[in-house]
Amino acid sequence: MHDPGVSGRLLVEADDLAATYPGSAVPAVASATFSVRGGERVAVLGPNGGGKSTLFRALTGELALSSGRLELPGGRVALVPQGDRSRLDFPVSAFDVALMGAISRMPWWRRPGRADRELAREALARVGLEDLAQRTFGDLSGGQRQRVLVARALVQDAPLLVLDEPFAGLDVPSAERLAVLLEELAAEGRGLLMATHDIEQARAWDLVLCLNRVQIAFGPPRTTLTAQVVERTYGSEIVALPGAGELGIVRAHARHEGDR
């Protein structure tokens, strides 16, 4: 949190990136060519199984590239997973979870120290949860859990945050609160990459990256999100809402990332 990053600094540069899961012959995501700079908010759109999570795994270094090039001049990338993917029955407080971010900066034999605990407290204050620091993580609301996970990413001290559908399942006040927080983080010079299903929300962000196993488009939403691009991104999941004049997305709830 000392140096959130300078606006305009190049944080990610992907050139024809492709990533393939072990044991699979076809890449889960391919031909991804985009860049993210400090202060930019990038919405990543795509159907379930479209390669959003795969791209994130490649960015965090969990999955090796099968071809192409990926430069991370900003250094670390912090992942903010979906709040309900973690174990809600685990005996940890909000503070414990925020502090977990510190271990990404240290070798396996080191333990977080006083400075790291101070960082965790600051990060929780930053996301507006200093009063709930000692609350058990599983007892928090969905929106609060999501903000704790953002705090954990802040403790990682990474200039680039990768968020996996952070708005999924949040009520309106929680979602608004999170949206404001993300705006502030970008204003501080951090780069944000967010997977989302909400095209309307994506229109309000700086850039959109459309994926459907390959990159369909990348650019500012106004010029990029044409009906044709949306149709190619979502394929058969697309429907025209009668009378609305806009295109809507039917989410395939039963399918998961990685399904064929």
Next chain:
Amino acid sequence: MTGWLTAPLAHAIVARALVELTLLGVVSGGLGCWIVLSGMSYSAESLAHGMLPGLVGAALLGVPLLLGGAVGLLVAALSIALVARVPRIGSDAAVSVVITGLLGLGVLLGLSPRTPTGLAEILFGDVLGVSDTDIVLAAALGAVTVGVLAVLHPSLLAAGFDRASAPALGRSPARLDVVLAVLLAGATLVAVQALGNLLVVAMLVGPAATARLLTRRMARMMLAATLVAFLASVIGLWLSYDASVAAGASVTAAIVVLFGLALLLRAVRELRQRA
């Protein structure tokens, strides 16, 4: 007034048993919590039972039980890995088939007239007969376990809490699983001398499961589990002294009773919170 409390300790064998159980309780308090939280309790039970033929074999051949147990563990682990590879057989079915088979083989060997130590001692342990070597081994095990768990605590916590994003924090959940499995195998091997093949799991899993009901933070859970293990050891040994019942079984029974009390306590607490 405290005579009844200290009287059993005047017997060297009871005092030694308490030292041994306290050392194992420290291991149980630390390792047991990770075993319970990472859903490895079934593996713990299976490993303990699967090593029975190794223990009986060692008794037959006159080699140290520790060696026999180690070979037994290795055979059990390899058999499970092999059977789990058979198509259409899940790993839980593989574990069940292999472990019941090995347990049966162990009993068959143990009932042979040539077995010098009784089968009962291997199955139920002999906590009142622990040797100096057993105590030294338990102390060494305790030191190694506590040391490894303390160093890896932040990583284990992060991986246990959110396995999927642990790699993004630079930690491999699979590697941490291996560390836990190795520590578990070591603990089972050492504890089996005192508590026996059938009861060792109670000590490794019971106190942590009890602590899980009462606490909501990792450090407190470990402390509570260690205390439960110690309390159960004292109650069990004293019960065994006063009522002349088997010591290992009394300790196990005490753990189960404490678990029941914890369940009750939690139910009362939840009722109060609702009221």
